[in-house]
Amino acid sequence: MSRNLIAIRTLENDEINHLISLGADFKSRIRAGEAVPRLDRKVIGMLFFENSTRTRVSFEQAAFYLGMRSSNFSTSSSSMTKGETLKDTILTLRYERLDGLVMRHRASGAPVLAARHFGGPVLNAGDGQHEHPTQALADALTIIESKGKIEGLTVAIVGDVEHSRVARSNAWLLDKLGADVRLVGPKTLIPTRTARLPGTFYYDLEEGIDQADVIITLRLQKERMKEGMVSSAGEYASMYQVNSESLRFAKRDCIVMHPGPINRGIELDDYTADGSHSVIHHQIENGVFVRMAAIYHCFGGGEA
Numbered sequence: 001m002s003r004n005l006i007a008i009r010t011l012e013n014d015e016i017n018h019l020i021s022l023g024a025d026f027k028s029r030i031r032a033g034e035a036v037p038r039l040d041r042k043v044i045g046m047l048f049f050e051n052s053t054r055t056r057v058s059f060e061q062a063a064f065y066l067g068m069r070s071s072n073f074s075t076s077s078s079s080m081t082k083g084e085t086l087k088d089t090i091l092t093l094r095y096e097r098l099d100g101l102v103m104r105h106r107a108s109g110a111p112v113l114a115a116r117h118f119g120g121p122v123l124n125a126g127d128g129q130h131e132h133p134t135q136a137l138a139d140a141l142t143i144i145e146s147k148g149k150i151e152g153l154t155v156a157i158v159g160d161v162e163h164s165r166v167a168r169s170n171a172w173l174l175d176k177l178g179a180d181v182r183l184v185g186p187k188t189l190i191p192t193r194t195a196r197l198p199g200t201f202y203y204d205l206e207e208g209i210d211q212a213d214v215i216i217t218l219r220l221q222k223e224r225m226k227e228g229m230v231s232s233a234g235e236y237a238s239m240y241q242v243n244s245e246s247l248r249f250a251k252r253d254c255i256v257m258h259p260g261p262i263n264r265g266i267e268l269d270d271y272t273a274d275g276s277h278s279v280i281h282h283q284i285e286n287g288v289f290v291r292m293a294a295i296y297h298c299f300g301g302g303e304a
């Protein structure tokens with residue numbers, strides 16, 4: 001049975017746990033040079049309508065490890081510059097017999113529209129301010145590797161929560177799996193309570209990361225901001241930067257995460273981005289393996 005992966009919010013805990021453990025299994029097999037199941041002769045379209053480094057390359061790597069061919073596609077080089085609608089583009093790829101799609105788009109909900117018209121597996125690689133499910137899976141695997149569990153941990157998600165699809169997918173996943181989720185940032189960058197995001201709001205960094213086991217920092221998403229939401233990046237940094245000084249409030253063995261791309265000197269100082277608390281490189285590596293798991297699962301694979 002083929003499936004889509006659009007959002008963490010609508011997944012059952014069993015499916016989330018399955019994807020994380022399948023990702024861990026693929027990781028150990030690839031590292032040991034062992035065989036993994038293959039989706040030979042399947043072609044997956046990589047539709048990146050917004051810029052990406054990590055997510056795009058890790059989906060390509062994941063497809064490669066599964067023996068698939070990926071077909072790359074970006075707005076600037078496609079017929080969308082000639083006025084073709086998203087729906088017609090998706091239908092074109094369907095009748096060109098692509099087997100699945102990975103899609104990033106600036107509009108929240110675009111992958112749902114794509115899934116409706118494509119008819120096969122569609123994986124959301126980040127849609128607007130909505131969700132980025134595979135990033136949350138990569139982060140969950142990274143947390144489990146460091147802390148052995150998710151349940152009972154205090155996780156502070158710090159920064160531009162309002163515009164961040166990473167924050168949303170992480171908040172849903174971590175809350176479902178039993179973590180105490182805190183959303184930390186200036187009032188203008190924390191969603192209003194009506195946004196129904198799980199977690200407790202904190203507007204003060206020291207309180208928000210007090211005794212935290214995990215700190216997930218976020219990039220200021222200037223491209224999605226209205227004027228005046230933060231007065232300046234410098235002022236934001238002076239109040240919310242996670243650095244050697246603010247880290248003293250978190251647990252001594254806390255881990256620091258960032259989905260990338262990092263604005264060094266704004267969300268994080270170099271000491272924290274590169275130091276012993278940072279698990280950022282693990283997040284990147286785990287991205288490949290959870291995306292293998294996500295593709296395999298969406299193409300109907302069962303136990304590996």
Ligand code: NCD
Pocket residue numbers: 054055126132135165166218219221259260261
């Ligand atoms: C993020 C994204 O694009 O949502 N990056 C990523 O995929 N790892 C975060 C960001 O752009 O800040």
